[in-house]
Amino acid sequence: MIPRLSPTTLDRLPADVPRPRYDRASLPTGIVHIGLGAFHRAHQAVYTEDALAREPGPWGICGVSLRSPDTRDALAPQGGLYTVVVRDAQGERPRVVGSVTEALVAPEDPAAVLDRLAHPAVRVVTVTVTEKGYCHEPATGALNEDHPDIRHDLANPQSPRTLPGFLAAALARRRAAGVAPFTVLSCDNLPHNGAVTAGVLRRFAELRDPDLGRWIADQVACPSSMVDRIVPATTAEDRAAVAARLGLDDAWPVMTEPFSQWVVEDRFPAGRPAWELEGAEMVADVRPYETMKLRLLNASHSCIAYLGDLAGYETVAQTVADPAFARFVRALMDEEVTPTLQMPPGVDLEGYKAALLARFANPALKHRTWQIAMDGSQKLPQRLLGTIADRLRAGAPVDRLALGVAAWMRYVTGVDEGGRPIDVRDPLAARFTDIAAETGPVAERLAPALLAVESVFGTDLPRHPGFTGAVTAALARLYARGARACVDETP
Ligand code: CS2
Numbered sequence: 001m002i003p004r005l006s007p008t009t010l011d012r013l014p015a016d017v018p019r020p021r022y023d024r025a026s027l028p029t030g031i032v033h034i035g036l037g038a039f040h041r042a043h044q045a046v047y048t049e050d051a052l053a054r055e056p057g058p059w060g061i062c063g064v065s066l067r068s069p070d071t072r073d074a075l076a077p078q079g080g081l082y083t084v085v086v087r088d089a090q091g092e093r094p095r096v097v098g099s100v101t102e103a104l105v106a107p108e109d110p111a112a113v114l115d116r117l118a119h120p121a122v123r124v125v126t127v128t129v130t131e132k133g134y135c136h137e138p139a140t141g142a143l144n145e146d147h148p149d150i151r152h153d154l155a156n157p158q159s160p161r162t163l164p165g166f167l168a169a170a171l172a173r174r175r176a177a178g179v180a181p182f183t184v185l186s187c188d189n190l191p192h193n194g195a196v197t198a199g200v201l202r203r204f205a206e207l208r209d210p211d212l213g214r215w216i217a218d219q220v221a222c223p224s225s226m227v228d229r230i231v232p233a234t235t236a237e238d239r240a241a242v243a244a245r246l247g248l249d250d251a252w253p254v255m256t257e258p259f260s261q262w263v264v265e266d267r268f269p270a271g272r273p274a275w276e277l278e279g280a281e282m283v284a285d286v287r288p289y290e291t292m293k294l295r296l297l298n299a300s301h302s303c304i305a306y307l308g309d310l311a312g313y314e315t316v317a318q319t320v321a322d323p324a325f326a327r328f329v330r331a332l333m334d335e336e337v338t339p340t341l342q343m344p345p346g347v348d349l350e351g352y353k354a355a356l357l358a359r360f361a362n363p364a365l366k367h368r369t370w371q372i373a374m375d376g377s378q379k380l381p382q383r384l385l386g387t388i389a390d391r392l393r394a395g396a397p398v399d400r401l402a403l404g405v406a407a408w409m410r411y412v413t414g415v416d417e418g419g420r421p422i423d424v425r426d427p428l429a430a431r432f433t434d435i436a437a438e439t440g441p442v443a444e445r446l447a448p449a450l451l452a453v454e455s456v457f458g459t460d461l462p463r464h465p466g467f468t469g470a471v472t473a474a475l476a477r478l479y480a481r482g483a484r485a486c487v488d489e490t491p
Pocket residue numbers: 189227228229230231297298301302371372373379
């Protein structure tokens with residue numbers, strides 16, 4: 001049997017595989033990361049790893065899972081070590097990362113998570129809980145006070161389940177103990193992710209105790225950040241390939257692309273690791289970068305996911321290998337998105353878009369359209385609807401964006417073009433199934449019924465005939481012609 005990756009087997013790694021270059025054993029925990037998934041392990045944890053090698057500091061990471069024990073179960077026997085594999089057409093380049101020194105599972109022991117968060121040595125809390133983890137209304141960004149988990153956390157402040165619940169309880173303890181607050185850094189694909197975090201946290205705290213709400217609003221910094229690295233879900237095949245390459249078994253390696261970007265609003269009153277030494281861009285205002293990324297990368301991703309999946313493609317690379325799709329994505333970016341962006345001087349948008357198409361085409365990544373299609377109700381507003389609203393205000397056409405929204409509508413009915421069921425994963429999936437059952441596959445009925453879902457579409461867009469007309473027409477075409485033909489026939 002091949003031995004497990006762990007601190008005691010590290011010296012058996014092939015000599016060409018990079019590994020931690022700092023003293024892990026005595027590293028204090030200065031960061032708590034909430035949402036210990038593959039993305040964090042391939043992104044922020046790598047920046048911290050590299051920063052630690054360049055400039056040692058008290059920045060070990062305690063990773064917290066808010067839901068499942070799987071990552072902790074994989075990492076604990078490995079002493080937190082795991083492999084990051086960068087893959088592209090040139091091959092695979094593994095490295096072993098050690099910055100995650102501790103892993104906790106919140107539902108098993110919320111008190112342990114609160115103890116860690118309340119510890120004075122913790123100065124930064126980074127967050128990747130995905131869009132739905134903020135318990136906000138996607139259309140407005142405000143806390144969803146009717147969310148069952150938020151109601152639970154208000155009733156049980158000492159055993160929370162949600163991000164706002166944990167942060168507020170820990171900050172209340174720090175305040176009572178006279179310990180300075182930590183900085184909260186959101187790393188999710190939301191516009192103004194710092195402001196959204198600050199907003200849901202402040203509102204939640206206020207509902208618990210108005211004084212705490214005020215203290216948090218005054219004292220807790222929630223900078224924004226734009227994160228970018230494509231990290232598909234790891235498969236059993238990936239794991240076997242890593243074992244063969246390393247000669248050690250890693251229960252959960254993460255697979256990613258060469259590209260990585262992190263643009264961070266530099267507002268950390270309690271200090272931070274020297275992330276900029278390894279390429280993080282520390283700026284005063286992240287907004288133009290996050291808008292660029294959400295509207296170009298993530299919007300294209302979602303269109304590829306819904307249209308590509310309906311057209312029968314399993315991965316992003318397969319989808320954009322179809323010239324009709326490659327043309328469509330390019331035109332979507334150039335014609336409908338780029339005119340809505342205002343970038344600071346020096347940002348090379350043309351280069352950025354060209355790089356995006358090359359990244360989507362990476363044949364080694366096998367990024368499933370199904371994975372990206374998840375949670376569309378939480379993603380649509382910032383990926384497509386904001387751009388649409390800007391275009392309509394400018395009196396400009398929205399045909400390709402509308403086809404993307406229509407493809408989402410077609411997808412969430414849960415039946416594909418061949419009549420087979422689609423496994424729709426979305427917090428609103430049950431509602432979409434009911435709507436589809438009521439309207440049937442008729443664009444003129446289905447489109448208005450979905451547009452009436454206010455938490456996604458808000459109140460303005462569904463009243464705009466330019467938008468409702470374009471989406472309904474696109475949906476009718478999708479039913480009549482199929483996704484592949486619609487993409488091909490869109491100039
Ligand atoms: C993707 C993102 O799953 C999705 O919705 O669009 O996870 C995407 O891969 C990342 O944002 C890339 O930085």
